[in-house]
Amino acid sequence: MRSYISAYFTDEEDLLRAIKILMEKKILILDVLTPFPVHGIDKVLGLKESKLPTVGFIAGAIGTLFAFGFQTWAFVVDYPLFIGGKPHFSIPAFIPITFEVTVLFAAFAMVFAFLFRSKLGLGAKNKIHDERITDDRFVIIIEANENDEYFNNVKAILEQEEAHEIQLKEHK
Amino acid sequence: MYVSPIREPLIKGNKTYSQITQDIAAPIEGKPGKAWYMGLTISLSAMFFGLAMMGYTVWEGIGSWGLNRTIGWGWGITNFVWWVGIGHAGTFISAILLLFRQKWRTSINRSAEAMTIFAILCAGLFPLIHMGRPLLAFFVFPYPNTRGLWVNFNSPLLWDVFAISTYLLVSLLFWYMGLIPDIGTMRDRVSSKIKKYVYGLLSFGWTGSVKHWQRHEKLSLILAGIAAPLVLSVHSIVSADFATSIIPGWHTTIFPPYFVAGAIFSGFAMVLTLLVVTRKVLNLENYITLAHIESMNKIIIATGSIVGIAYMTELFISWYSGVEYEQYAFLNRATGPYWWAYAIMMTCNVISPQLLWFRKLRRNLVFTFILSIFINIGMWFERFVIIVTSLHRDYLPSSWSMYSPTIVEVGIFIGTLGLFFSCFLLFIRVFPVIAIAEIKTVVKSSGEKETKNETL
Numbered sequence: 001m002r003s004y005i006s007a008y009f010t011d012e013e014d015l016l017r018a019i020k021i022l023m024e025k026k027i028l029i030l031d032v033l034t035p036f037p038v039h040g041i042d043k044v045l046g047l048k049e050s051k052l053p054t055v056g057f058i059a060g061a062i063g064t065l066f067a068f069g070f071q072t073w074a075f076v077v078d079y080p081l082f083i084g085g086k087p088h089f090s091i092p093a094f095i096p097i098t099f100e101v102t103v104l105f106a107a108f109a110m111v112f113a114f115l116f117r118s119k120l121g122l123g124a125k126n127k128i129h130d131e132r133i134t135d136d137r138f139v140i141i142i143e144a145n146e147n148d149e150y151f152n153n154v155k156a157i158l159e160q161e162e163a164h165e166i167q168l169k170e171h172k
Numbered sequence: 173m174y175v176s177p178i179r180e181p182l183i184k185g186n187k188t189y190s191q192i193t194q195d196i197a198a199p200i201e202g203k204p205g206k207a208w209y210m211g212l213t214i215s216l217s218a219m220f221f222g223l224a225m226m227g228y229t230v231w232e233g234i235g236s237w238g239l240n241r242t243i244g245w246g247w248g249i250t251n252f253v254w255w256v257g258i259g260h261a262g263t264f265i266s267a268i269l270l271l272f273r274q275k276w277r278t279s280i281n282r283s284a285e286a287m288t289i290f291a292i293l294c295a296g297l298f299p300l301i302h303m304g305r306p307l308l309a310f311f312v313f314p315y316p317n318t319r320g321l322w323v324n325f326n327s328p329l330l331w332d333v334f335a336i337s338t339y340l341l342v343s344l345l346f347w348y349m350g351l352i353p354d355i356g357t358m359r360d361r362v363s364s365k366i367k368k369y370v371y372g373l374l375s376f377g378w379t380g381s382v383k384h385w386q387r388h389e390k391l392s393l394i395l396a397g398i399a400a401p402l403v404l405s406v407h408s409i410v411s412a413d414f415a416t417s418i419i420p421g422w423h424t425t426i427f428p429p430y431f432v433a434g435a436i437f438s439g440f441a442m443v444l445t446l447l448v449v450t451r452k453v454l455n456l457e458n459y460i461t462l463a464h465i466e467s468m469n470k471i472i473i474a475t476g477s478i479v480g481i482a483y484m485t486e487l488f489i490s491w492y493s494g495v496e497y498e499q500y501a502f503l504n505r506a507t508g509p510y511w512w513a514y515a516i517m518m519t520c521n522v523i524s525p526q527l528l529w530f531r532k533l534r535r536n537l538v539f540t541f542i543l544s545i546f547i548n549i550g551m552w553f554e555r556f557v558i559i560v561t562s563l564h565r566d567y568l569p570s571s572w573s574m575y576s577p578t579i580v581e582v583g584i585f586i587g588t589l590g591l592f593f594s595c596f597l598l599f600i601r602v603f604p605v606i607a608i609a610e611i612k613t614v615v616k617s618s619g620e621k622e623t624k625n626e627t628l
Binding site: 031032033034035036037038039041042045047050052053056060070071074075078079083084086090093094096097099100101103104106107108110111114115117118119120121122123124125126127128129131132133134135136 | 188189190193314320321322324325326327328330331334335338341342345346349352353356357359360361373376377378379380381382383384385386387388389390391394395398399401402405409412609610612613
């Protein structure tokens with residue numbers, strides 16, 4: 001039976017210190033759940049930078065090329081029409097729409113990438129560990145094993161860093 | 173962390189994280205009062221009146237409006253520009269103030285963004301109805317058709333289609349992504365099964381995992397980065413509807429910055445109108461403090477002064493240009509048959525915000541509320557003045573004309589006011605009006621307890 005330890009904190013500074021020590025002791029942290037983004041926590045946990053900006057840039061670039069290309073094609077190749085004596089290929093007039101479409105593509109791509117990568121979305125069935133997490137509890141979830149000594153060791157660290165509550169739960 | 177000793181706390185009353193959640197969730201969990209029901213009844217009645225007038229317009233045709241051959245744009249376009257402008261404050265608060273790391277935005281960004289979305293919805297209705305045959309509105313999109321034609325990509329009116337729809341969609345994404353963690357909070361608080369299910373569905377399965385937060389923050393930052401130029405582009409493009417024409421009074425290069433400043437000016441006025449009341453009714457005075465009101469009033473005076481300078485510049489340039497038609501357009505604007513509209517605009521937009529130089533007035537709620545209404549009216553008249561006075565003196569004196577709206581046009585405007593306030597009233601009952609998760613991040617650096625300790 002696999003089980004995990006969840007340690008509850010009431011203050012993000014205690015949480016950060018506890019994570020630091022656990023990381024130093026090479027104890028595997030499965031997840032950390034917080035009610036709001038805690039500053040610097042990703043560095044302490046050694047999380048990789050998010051690639052969302054790259055997604056946004058690529059999608060934005062596609063939007064730029066698509067919008068500019070489409071306007072050019074429609075006005076120069078497909079149906080060249082004289083409107084007020086203006087040139088068919090009028091770059092300045094194409095800029096506003098190109099910009100808007102760039103923003104639209106980048107925004108949608110980033111949001112979808114975020115939802116897809118985080119497995120969030122309508123009807124997503126993610127496990128809610130504790131209802132207090134979205135209120136005022138910060139939780140570290142640590143992989144546990146049969147070894148009692150290991151559990152006691154982890155518990156000692158957590159208690160020293162003022163963990164409010166420590167629970168041993170089983171994976172469902 | 174260093175905290176300036178003269179800076180006021182952003183959150184009053186030594187709040188703990190749990191108290192913050194409770195205070196902000198309270199208006200959703202409690203029963204709405206009589207005032208809410210009354211407000212909703214009035215707003216919905218106004219909305220249905222507007223809907224009836226819209227129906228009448230579609231049935232009878234645009235001839236039921238007060239427009240004529242000389243004055244082809246009246247209340248409809250005035251209201252469109254007014255509503256788009258109001259929307260701009262929300263994006264300014266959520267995007268530009270985020271990039272400038274203004275912590276006070278966390279108390280007001282959620283409601284301001286909601287306001288943005290409702291305002292754009294109202295704005296979008298006007299061009300749609302103004303077409304006369306809204307069922308053919310899809311003609312504005314470049315879709316392959318049997319006529320082999322494309323829309324006119326050189327026309328600012330088409331740029332507007334793209335700008336407004338992009339603006340609505342991006343604002344919606346930005347707002348909803350920010351809401352997800354807070355909907356999660358609501359999901360974990362409500363007890364009824366149905367509510368839990370609905371909030372659970374809407375929360376997208378939010379868990380609060382660090383990796384999600386890390387991505388969420390990156391997402392917010394980049395969305396803010398692209399929403400900031402977007403908001404500037406939207407009103408610039410709206411102003412191009414006028415500026416690229418050759419009508420004296422419209423044909424000026426000052427329009428884009430002048431319109432953007434005006435938009436933020438009027439948007440903040442609307443935010444203040446809503447929040448001065450909301451904070452009182454929902455007992456959020458500890459979160460939307462006098463310091464917040466003062467900060468917004470400072471933005472009002474800054475943007476209001478930009479608008480004032482723009483009015484003066486227009487007058488000066490029309491004289492300095494030496495172009496007879498320009499000179500006449502502006503002289504006629506100030507002294508012609510619509511002088512009263514010009515006078516209302518000048519009084520409300522240029523003179524009255526200057527009173528905010530007094531700190532006492534900046535922090536006076538009653539004064540702020542009244543002033544915000546003044547600015548809302550003044551900015552409406554600005555658009556009315558630009559549109560109607562520039563058009564009513566045509567090139568040929570034989571085509572000179574006057575314009576007054578019919579009950580149908582007035583009714584549609586009242587209807588959008590009804591739609592806007594109905595949406596806002598429903599919003600405050602369903603979603604947290606303050607970003608709960610975001611405000612918790614500033615409580616340690618800008619809460620009352622911490623700032624006090626720091627100064628001792």
